[in-house]
Amino acid sequence: MELISPTDFAKEKVRSVQDYSLLAVRSLGNLFNRPLYIADMVQQADLIGFGSLPIVLAACFFTGAALALNSASTLDRFGAMTVIGQLVSVGIVRELGPVLAGLVVAGRNASGMASELGSMIVTEQIDAMRALGTDPMKKLVTPRVASTIVMLFFLTILGDLLGLVGGAFVVRLVLRLDTHQYWNSTWQTLEFSDVFTGLTKPVVFGFIVATIGCYYGLTTKGGTQGVGLSTTRAVVASMILIIAVDVFITRVLMITLGS
Amino acid sequence: MSTPILPIERSSPVERRPPVESVLFENVELSFENKNVLDGISFRLARGETKAIFGVAGSGKSTILKLALGLLKPDAGRIVVLGQDVNAMSEDQLFELRRRVGIVFQESALFDSLTVRENVAYRLLEEGDIPEAEIEKRVREALSFVELEHTVDLYPSELSGGMRRRVAIARTIITEPEVLLYDSPTGGLDPVTSNTIIELIVKQRDVYKTSSLLVTHRLQDAFTLGTHYFDRAANQMKPLPPNSRTEVPMGFLILRDGHIIFDGELNELRETQDAYIREYIS
Numbered sequence: 001m002e003l004i005s006p007t008d009f010a011k012e013k014v015r016s017v018q019d020y021s022l023l024a025v026r027s028l029g030n031l032f033n034r035p036l037y038i039a040d041m042v043q044q045a046d047l048i049g050f051g052s053l054p055i056v057l058a059a060c061f062f063t064g065a066a067l068a069l070n071s072a073s074t075l076d077r078f079g080a081m082t083v084i085g086q087l088v089s090v091g092i093v094r095e096l097g098p099v100l101a102g103l104v105v106a107g108r109n110a111s112g113m114a115s116e117l118g119s120m121i122v123t124e125q126i127d128a129m130r131a132l133g134t135d136p137m138k139k140l141v142t143p144r145v146a147s148t149i150v151m152l153f154f155l156t157i158l159g160d161l162l163g164l165v166g167g168a169f170v171v172r173l174v175l176r177l178d179t180h181q182y183w184n185s186t187w188q189t190l191e192f193s194d195v196f197t198g199l200t201k202p203v204v205f206g207f208i209v210a211t212i213g214c215y216y217g218l219t220t221k222g223g224t225q226g227v228g229l230s231t232t233r234a235v236v237a238s239m240i241l242i243i244a245v246d247v248f249i250t251r252v253l254m255i256t257l258g259s
Numbered sequence: 260m261s262t263p264i265l266p267i268e269r270s271s272p273v274e275r276r277p278p279v280e281s282v283l284f285e286n287v288e289l290s291f292e293n294k295n296v297l298d299g300i301s302f303r304l305a306r307g308e309t310k311a312i313f314g315v316a317g318s319g320k321s322t323i324l325k326l327a328l329g330l331l332k333p334d335a336g337r338i339v340v341l342g343q344d345v346n347a348m349s350e351d352q353l354f355e356l357r358r359r360v361g362i363v364f365q366e367s368a369l370f371d372s373l374t375v376r377e378n379v380a381y382r383l384l385e386e387g388d389i390p391e392a393e394i395e396k397r398v399r400e401a402l403s404f405v406e407l408e409h410t411v412d413l414y415p416s417e418l419s420g421g422m423r424r425r426v427a428i429a430r431t432i433i434t435e436p437e438v439l440l441y442d443s444p445t446g447g448l449d450p451v452t453s454n455t456i457i458e459l460i461v462k463q464r465d466v467y468k469t470s471s472l473l474v475t476h477r478l479q480d481a482f483t484l485g486t487h488y489f490d491r492a493a494n495q496m497k498p499l500p501p502n503s504r505t506e507v508p509m510g511f512l513i514l515r516d517g518h519i520i521f522d523g524e525l526n527e528l529r530e531t532q533d534a535y536i537r538e539y540i541s
Contacts, residue, residue: 123366123371124365125368125371127368128362128364128368130330130350131361131362132357132382132430133385134385135350
């Protein structure tokens, strides 16, 4: 295996960051330029939103249930079982709901985007598109970015709800506690900062998932093997970036909102 | 037998005017990953002329077509297509030029999620301001040219390789381009299907007078183009009569190691004394 020099490695990484940044900026900039491919946006919204709905709901439901179970044993030691609803609520809405929905959509859709666009690259369909007068960024990337941002926002809201429902199931069926108190405390404990934080994250995560998926797809090289590599890298990169960016967003919003 | 009507009939040398070029490459250079693919490439494609480009695999033949269309940018040199400097144009500016230049890709590059109708009509649909009835009419005409009207509702995966190639040609000619770029249009096809594709190219050349660059590995395809014409009355390709005064506007380009080692006509190719070229065409 030929070793790459550190200089070439560094240049390659800087070039990748540059190319990704250009793609990301253009994907949003194209929303203000014609033509706008509304039909493609709606189609992508259906694939990303409705297509991911079952798995997002399932993941959030079971995570909410697991959170309630795990926190119950700790809270019981301090005689604080009554706050279980608050703990589940804040945990799901601020953090677990958006991150889980983001990771699920990253695994499902970043891979789909990378493989679809990568296949188009290796079969020269992207070149054909350019030759026929269509900007692939406007036709393929911008609709995916816009749709993912919008759909992940709503998927997170529904995922949060199912997470709370999962917690309620555990409270009622396992812990044998009053769900009326549970639901009251989940609702009353939430503050503006919790909801704002929990709904800002999916916007950023949606942007990450779509731009990473499209970037790896459009930079595919090397035939079908290259498509496989791009798909894997898109999933890994988007997941890592979601988790890393989550920390920064949480901290920034904590400082901004004073929570 | 009457002399066939051909796109260009050479009159006396005194009356001959220098042709205006459709494509001009001047000292074009391009490297990929530190490897020189094209090194000082210069040639002209006259209006109405067809030029066949030969070379071993990796010699940069397909790259020349992509450069002509602005899909790639050269490291150095100048490329002028239909009087416009391609290097100086942005991607948005190139979209308008690409309306006048068509390309048939090596593997057809049909959009596999669209039907044949949607593929062929793609550019017209993208323009957005053409009535549906007009689009349908032009799609039928283009598919009729390649004799594939019956496939209009099929998907590319349901077509054979030859049929996909013909649909790709239909998609390219629907806007009546002035220049056509063919990237190995008969690659991987059987002789009968290859002959069908070559007949379409001859028909396009002789009926619509387009200028063409044809990348091919098959010498017999280029020789067929140079020795045949399209008889409109009979609606088929026929060999040029021997001793005919007229000529088909056909040139040959051979690449080797990033350079052009031959740029001339069929009779010059047949009479060349270069050992590599003689071995190549033997």
